[in-house]
Amino acid sequence: MAEHDSSGKMAGVRNVAVRAEAAIVIGGRRLTIEEVVSIANQRRPVALSPDPAWRARIERGADFLRRHLAQGATVYGVNTGYGDSCVVDVPMELVEVLPLQLLRYHGCGMGQHLDDAQTLAVIAARLNSLAYGFSGVRHVLLERLADLINHRVLPRIPSEGSVGASGDLTPLSYVAAALVGERDVRFRDELCDARSVWAKLGHTPLTLAPKEGLALMNGTAVMTGLACLAFARAAHLTRLAARLSALSTVALDGRAAHFDPMLFEVKPHAGQAEAAAWIREDLAGREDTPGHRLQDRYSIRCAPHVIGVARDALSWVRRDVENELNSANDNPLIDPDGERVLHGGNFYGGHIAFAMDALKVAVANLADLMDRQLALLVDDKFNNGLPRSLSGAAPERASINHGFKAVQISSSAWTAEALKLTMPASVFSRSTEAHNQDKVSMGTIAARDCLRILELSEQVAAAHTLATVQAARLRLRINNTTPIPLPLQTFMDSVTAGSPFVDEDRALESDLRALTARIAACDMVGGYGGEDQHE
Incomplete structure (x- = not known):
């Protein structure tokens, strides 16, 4: 410094x-x-x-x-x-x-x-x-x-x-x-x-x-400063959710055809097409296995549609946050050229409040998406032949190993808490200060809520990341010719360097905490997926 x-x-x-x-x-x-x-x-x-x-x-x-x-x-x-x-x-x-x-x-x-x-x-x-x-x-x-x-x-x-x-x-x-x-x-x-x-x-x-x-x-500096940080973390989370959707497709032996460009040309939401392109790039070279389900379950097949909502929301969230950031928002304002004093209400944080209320819903939906994908991976009724709870134990010790069973339970808890917090703060205006401040924005509460939902969603993403990498490695055990495209292999190697393959059950708290910190620091996928929206 x-x-x-x-x-x-x-x-x-x-x-x-x-x-x-x-x-x-x-x-x-x-x-x-x-x-x-x-x-x-x-x-x-x-x-x-x-x-x-x-x-x-x-x-x-x-x-x-x-x-x-x-x-x-x-x-x-x-x-x-x-x-x-x-x-x-x-x-x-x-x-x-x-x-x-x-x-x-x-x-x-x-x-x-x-x-x-x-x-x-x-x-x-x-x-x-x-x-x-x-x-x-x-x-x-x-x-x-x-x-x-x-x-x-x-x-x-x-x-x-x-x-x-x-x-x-x-x-x-x-x-x-x-x-x-x-x-x-x-x-x-x-x-x-x-x-x-x-x-x-x-x-x-x-x-x-x-x-x-x-x-x-x-x-409005507190809500705006927090909103800037929330934007960056949410943008990174969309990129990570797309990568995890691609890796989940590999681990579940799912269908890359669900991300064909034409599907997204005929429903032209820009964010949805962007998310599909990310998944498609990560799956480049993968051929679908014949004989499996004709259609993967929604949390895989519709992943671009869920992620795309957040991507498109980020475009207007950026607009409103940066307009607030680059505004004179106290009262009264002093016009140094016209030499006037202007009494007004530029301190009202309504744009930040609404942006954060919307963003926290989009982020919580990402958590829900990732939690649903994780549930498919651990359940041997739906994961196309992977071991129950993604246990990596040798056959003679399989009966006492439970793999990612508890991680999936915790992920459900974090997701539920994130979803619970999506109640909009901006509608809870309270008349205060002798009814002078009789209509207020609650923008700072909305921004704090958004950061808390991001924290919970990043924990879900950490759980999903560890489980999906484990699942992909187990898929390679079943079929060592399963192609792992280079971006996904690099990602898996990065994760495994900090959290080795789980063969025997072990406490994963420290692995989860370290990975969650990386995710919160926007350090899991190149860039955080937000720069391209800004001219």
């Missing part, structure tokens, strides 16, 4: 070298989901745009706001109370301390804390929104947000407590608090108080200017 001195310049390297050109530029350009994921997972640094015109725009907004207040104007959240208290005037002698009051009384989050990657994604989303120059913040505030990312000063953000409008107020208060030197942060793998960390970095805690507390907190 690259360290910076107090001027913001590169000052050295800790642990791993990072080239200056690897920094992701913030300001004057659109940020992509992939860039947010890189900041979060690969710990890529950020750099504020060097464009003088962009910096001048940022400073114009802050300058106009100062002049506007000096002329006696009333601006919500700057010289008024917050929310329903907008009717309360704040005397000028208290305006400077009002941002501190905002972040302090919102320090009531609960639940598990966001992990490091989620926290970095949240900060990147908030920084990018403020960098559009409609929030009336100073350039120094953007510099300090960049410092949080580049020095990995990570606020401890509780995951619960946001209704998604007026933005993610409570969780984002922990970002604001870190900037002013309050509350705890993670720094160099230790829990520290924020003030001491700034001292180590040669900074004094930031003194927030009027509106800067509101600008930091009154936006």
Whole structure:
């Protein structure tokens, strides 16, 4: 991780070298989901745009706001109370301390804390929104947000407590608090108080200017940052589900003909055709065995149709997530060119809420698909001659070995829990804050639900992966001339390197955990299947 001195310049390297050109530029350009994921997972640094015109725009907004207040104007959240208290005037002698009051009384989050990657994604989303120059913040505030990312000063953000409008107020208060030197942060793998960390970095805690507390907190950065991570993991899972469908076809001695291109030309859903093409490529060169069922069961034959729904959903999910990511979404907005203050509702997270509600349904359907394929593989009534429960035991010990029986039970449990969580969060708006926030998005809850469903679905995928590789190897025992196309053989070898063939029963928890971590890191199939949708 690259360290910076107090001027913001590169000052050295800790642990791993990072080239200056690897920094992701913030300001004057659109940020992509992939860039947010890189900041979060690969710990890529950020750099504020060097464009003088962009910096001048940022400073114009802050300058106009100062002049506007000096002329006696009333601006919500700057010289008024917050929310329903907008009717309360704040005397000028208290305006400077009002941002501190905002972040302090919102320090009531609960639940598990966001992990490091989620926290970095949240900060990147908030920084990018403020960098559009409609929030009336100073350039120094953007510099300090960049410092949080580049020095990995990570606020401890509780995951619960946001209704998604007026933005993610409570969780984002922990970002604001870190900037002013309050509350705890993670720094160099230790829990520290924020003030001491700034001292180590040669900074004094930031003194927030009027509106800067509101600008930091009154936006959709938490739900949007989490949505970026969910998108990447969901896209990878679609690609993995396609590969597992191909390998299941081999293991079950099923029919490659179900993925003939003409089938998908005459029902022209793009995602369905894409998934079928992936499966077809993985099965290239395979000939169908005569004498088997004319048609494989639905979880094999209809796999492209199930995966295709998720693929097509990802196209519009990307659109809505990236539009939110590249938006000014606090309130009020400051027009630095027209010199106007615009009071509105851009903090409302409805697009993220609906996108995450839809994506979690598509992901849960992937879990259900994989669980059904796994059920076919372990059941000797349906698996075309494979051993019961995929046991690899020698005949004399077959009676006491049970192979993947318990893994399939666990997979069913994880799938059921994922399906249970698909209830949409966006329809559960609650009138709150003295009926000022009387229609809210629940976008952050939807994003958290989506990540939980992804976690469960990745566990199902790990179980399916181990079982399918075992099944394919058992098929080779039955018929050692069974062709295994190269992509599938490479995939099998990669899995077996971390989880050997199960001949005698053994505890598979550690194998499953390691494989689930690889899947969550989008490290199972080349790319994660999402890049091709973005121009």
